[in-house]
Amino acid sequence: MRRVKPDEGADGVFLWAKLLLDSLVKKDIPHINKVLANPPSTLDNMIWSVFDRISKDQSLAEDVMRKILLFMTHSRRPLLFGELYLITALPDREPNILLWDHMRGTLSSVFDLKFPWDRDPDAHQQEETGQSKGDESPNHPGIQISSVDDDDGDFDFSENDEDEEDGTISGDDDATVSSSTVVDEDLSNGIRRLTATSTTGTSHSEVVRTGKSPTSKDFMLLSHLSDGKTKTRVTFCHTCVRDYLMREGSPKTRQRRPLPIIPEFEKAHIWITITCLEILRLEDLSANEENRFLCDYPVCHFPYHLEEIDKQSIPHHDVVKIIEGLYWLFGTERGCLSFLRSVREYDNIHGSQDPFWRLWVVTDKYLKIVQEWFGLAVGSLKDSIALVSDDTSCALEWMASAAGSLPDLLQPIMTAASKMWLVRTSFSAAEYREKGNFVAFLLDGWLSWIEDGISTPHVQEFRFSRDHNDFTNLAPDQLKQMAEWAGLEQDVHWHTCLGWMLMIGRHYEEAIPHFKQAIELDAMAWPALEGLARSLDEHEQKYEEAIEWQEKAIEAIPKNAESYWISGYLWPRIAIWASHIKDETKADSAAKKGFEAEPSSIIATTTYLGRLCQRGEDAIVEENLEWLDKQPNTQREGTSWLTRLFLHKDSLHCEDCWDLSSTCKKQEALHCSQLGTACARQGRPQFVLDALDKALEVVDGDEDLADVHLWLLHNTPSFKSRFYGLRDEAVTLWEALLSKLSSKGERAQEQYKAPHNWARDMLAQHYFDIAVDTWESGGLTSNGSTKVRPTTADKLKELSVEVSTGFTDGFEGFDLFRSDYPAMLWGPWMMAIRQGDTDGLICLAVSLFHAGDRRNASAILAILLNNVDAGDDQSVDSQSDSVPLSAHPDGYKLRIKTRGRFKCVNCQRSPSEVSELHFCEVCPAVVSWCRECLTILKDPSRRESMVEYRCNPKHDFYQAWPVPLEAKFIAAGSLDGGVMVRKEWLESLRSEWWAGIPN
Structure with missing residues (x-):
């Protein structure tokens, strides 16, 4: 007989009770008595009654609710409120001012809200402004969103055509048509409308850097929402709710009378794909760094939804919209630029670069799917090409070639990538904040498809989150070929950007001439001046000369608030080089200036703290660590700048030595031992340990952060044991490190041999100490004889036999002895x-x-x-x-x-x-x-x-x-x-x- 757990099946009971209580909130006594007298008898009936009540709420538009439920049910990950808000605002681009209040009111029975940093945005706003929830003032910069085309023909969930009747979705299959019956005129009109809006007289540089055109329809869509609201994660209160919507959304499995707010299952991927393409066409959104996260879902997931669409049964008007979106995204310069700009970095470790790489570079699977759609468009219009305008003719001609040729399909987006890498309009900090690493890697990956027809092993193994600065696999000739591929003008920016990639690829001898050429063209080209300084350091260790060029670079930075912060990345290197030549005064001054200019800069932080540690100014070190711990990391929910610092192993610790020595030759590395010493002298503050634990929590289970996880498992126990005396916690973490390393492949085990041996030795020491404590407290030898005082060798031999390490039989923790x-x-x-x-x-x-x-x-x-x-x-x-x-x-x-x-x-x-x-x-x-x-x-x-x-x-x-x-x-x-x-x-x-x- 199967034993039943006490709480088995209880989830449904609790959910039923929750929904019942929610229905009684703010109701009068007669209503409460009525509901309690005859409540829904089953969970299924209860969920239906909730959605029935929502559908009758006049303050909630049916099409808005349908969009929300559609994306919440069929999206591939939980969505943020800002994402849902943007989705519901399309295609009319009109703000839904009351949506947040609905989420906290009527819809709270269905959805749970996970606030960023565990801080209720409403409560936080009231604390800061003293205003009520209904009397908000804008405290978040609004984003400028431009409409590229006319509103005619935009996708609308509530369109009243064959598949809707009386405000409800019938799910009738009569509304679908095969691809062979697509109406030529509708498709021609759609493409004509698309190509007409894609050709502008805007200068290329303006489009490349800002994404705006003179005809943009700018408006403040999210201006009334705080950052806390837009980043609030929305989930169903229970998986049963999603299961219910999946079942009731399909005519084949539906068991109840259809409600108008429940979306159709069969059209889910079509609608999501069209909406994702619509979001990607909001050029100002992709150009706005603070709100670019709203492009994340389309960038990372729309190809999966596109793949699920049955092209044989899709309505013709939806075919038009999808082809419009795909052509704009892959066939127009503005679309390609907007698409590439949408790829973003969430924090200094995560970003959408790796998902984008896996979708469009590692494999040609999704590129072929796009080709199939273009082939469908050309096939349906083959008898009407002569009737369309010249612009449409050019578009169809390109789609025809792109459908049959991967190089032709990739040509526009590769050209856009080249321009993002090599084209700049000025030397402002905003222009050079990103040097174009990712788009340069994209060019290399796509060139492998064009030249070899396959994805090379290097492309397959590449991870931008890990290898973002690793250009060592690309020879100088390859980098130059990539830069020359698009035939761009070889101006000061071209030489600067190519020189930069050569420099970080450690091709210093080849980089220096490009930097010098850029400086000849413009003596105020501070990125070229900085690149030359760094190349002289790395290539010839000419520290004095490097300092001179770096100081010229800082002097050349535009003197305004928008660009001043970039010096926070240049001053620290002067501090490092000055330290090499024993000019400690200059080193201290430069380190401080860098931290003051940009305290969020990792290199500025580590260099400044390192200088303070070397001078023994422990109180100031603790003060700055505490300040960093109080700065919320807006890019990663629930973490601080101090936690972010611990997640940067390359800046915080010398990766080559894997020990806690503070005598590492890499003077730019801030060592854990330096921080540990300062903390110990200042009373061992707890907040530092909390930040370390938070860093471990962040990386645990995250495959993209596997290397950082190993680094933390190596250094955190050493830090805790050595400077805080937390032996038991250290043992647990070292055991976890050895356990993780044992599951790695042979190559990884060889790579991490040093940390493996270190952890093994430290564990052995602590096991030995534990055994000695046990021995002296009355333990006996393995054969039960009276305890004796053995030699060290005897202690270790007995320890290896008697003390369990918690590992498998293959564990070799005591091989050293x-x-x-x-x-x-x-x-x-x-x-x-x-x-x-x-x-x-x-x-x-x-x-x-x-x-x-x-x-x-x-x-x-x-x-x-x-x-x-x-x-x-x-x-x-x-x-x-x-x-x-x-x-x-x-x-x-x-x-x-x-x-x-x-x-x-x-x-x-x-x-x-x-x-x-x-x-x-x-x-x-x-x-x-x-x-x-x-x-x-x-x-x-x-x-x-x-x-x-x-x-x-x-x-x-x-x-x-x-x-x-x-x-x-x-x-x-x-x-x-x-x-x-x-x-x-x-x-x-x-x-x-x-x-x-x-x-």
Whole structure:
């Protein structure tokens, strides 16, 4: 017998009760008694009664409700209120002032509203203005929406033709016709109307940059709505409501009397496609950055709806509208530009670029569907071509060629992409805010289809959210060919934009001549000046010269409020270059100027905070972090600028090293360790942890953010454990990281080998500490014998057997501590020693300590710290890297560089500055303590005063400095004033470890 859960089927009961209560709100007692005396008996009857009540509400137009229910039922994702508002305003483009009030009133029984940042827009507005909900004042810039064509023939849900009668939708199939019966005259008139409005005398530059024409019908459509309202997500209160509409929208499954507000299922994809095409024709909408999000659904989803349309049964007037929209979108310059401008970035990680890429570049599936529609148009008009105007004739001629040729179909939109990349009208910040990366990638992808007839592997694997600056796969000749493809004038902007792509593709030598040519054409071309400065930095490390050109670039930026902010992206690089030449005053000044100019700039923020951290101004760091945390990130609901900062791994952390070291050579990277140190000194504020947790929440489950998720899973636990002492939380996150990495492919596992090893080692340390705590609190050995105090090796061996890691049998979390590990390490270390691999020596020493071989581990530390006796613990250079090992028959001469490697982790003093230095035998990384700080570590009452929760007072420590006399000559020898590892010691050590490996 199947066991029934207590709440099984309860959803329907709760929904029934909710709808019943909603029907009683603000009703008088007689009405309430009447409803309660005879309520709808079933959930189905209850839902029908709700829609029946809505359909009788005179304040709600039937066509408006039909549009709302149509999109809510058949859209591919939840919609925002702003999107629904725009949909209901089409095609007449008249605002529905009361729609928001209806959503919060009559329609609240059907829809749920998810407010952005969990803030009710009405309550927030009342707090700020003291006005009531019905007395709003515009607090959001209105958008200018232009109508490209006449209103005649625009799509209307409420048109009164064959398929409507008495205000209700009959669903009668008699209204549909096959494609072969499309009326030639109607289609000809539609295309004539389209081509007539697509040809204007507007200058190209004006259309390219603004999307406006002199005949635009501008009006303030959304001016009365706040940003909070337009970004409110609307969903059905329950999936049962959507299921009901799906069923009742089809004559084949309908069970109740049809209501006029319930849309027809069979026409859903037709209506949605036409509406999406209508939205994409609102040029001013795509040109308006703040409201471009309203184009998102058409950009990302209209091809899927177009694919679902049965062309054999679509009404002829709908064929006209779809072909009109497709021709304008793909066959006209203005349409192509508007289409490409509609592709937007939601935040610094997400955008509609990747969906657009998958639809129109990775595959030719949807391009072929568009070709089929153009073929349908040409076929139906083949007997009437001579009767149409010249403009229509040109349109039909292009559609005929586009229907049979992919290059002809792509030619207009590729030309538009070229102009968006290479054509500018001025050097304002608005013109150069985007350098054209995406459209340049589009050209490369489409050229692969034109030249090769296939989508290349590079195109298939490309993700703009991840690879937006990766032009390294494109050779300089390819980039130049792309720039020359459209035959545009090679003016100052052409050279600037091509040079920029060459620069970010790391083709600096080829980029510099283009920047110089642009500067010759216009000395105030600040993007070219900046590009030249950055190329000189990257190509030749000419920092002084780079600073001079960058300062000229800043001076050339237009002196107005619209462009001043762009300097926030230029000043930080001056700070970085000044730091390279040790001009700390200039570096500090430039970093501050950049942050003041544009505090939302990631590079400005990280550079300024990095400079503050280096100067030890922890209070100012905390103050700025708190300010960033209070700034709402309008591009991502519920997050702050601080969370946005943590989501930028490339700017916040050096991707190449995958550790928490603050000594990374990439000085422009703000390291988590710098922020952690500042936070620890300021009392470990909780809001920083909250922002980190929010960042993890944002990326969890988002495939587009998989790399960022791994980065956060690597750094967040280190941050929490090291600077906040949250060991248990850290263990959970490291386990999650290893679990995720285990599911990756071989290529990804190799790419993330360093973070994998780091997490594994840190987990082992924490598991070890946990095991020791358990042991000392009364735990027994695995065989039940009385506890003893084992060596470190014994502890680790027992830990690997007894402590569960929470992973599958294949988990290799303790491979680092197998008895044969030093022998396994031997091969790579011997190969790397030609370059004097100090890290190899350190790893070997750590491994030997872990295995309990203190004698040989101390011998290696004696070699590493040998030169401190001379008062120089910076570096010891032994030989040219080119000298082979065989040149030294008695041993191996080393190149040792220990700068900063053996400082006390708390006071940061080097060995020559302390009386004693103790090396932790348990930690997987180099952790050293001076005698005074080790005393603090072991004193529970003073431990909280330390900046970092590094190490564990219960670990074993070896006094490495001063170097014990007995350790100095175990392995070391001298040769030509340098340090040598004696070969006999190495061979003896290797033999000893090989002997311990089972056959």
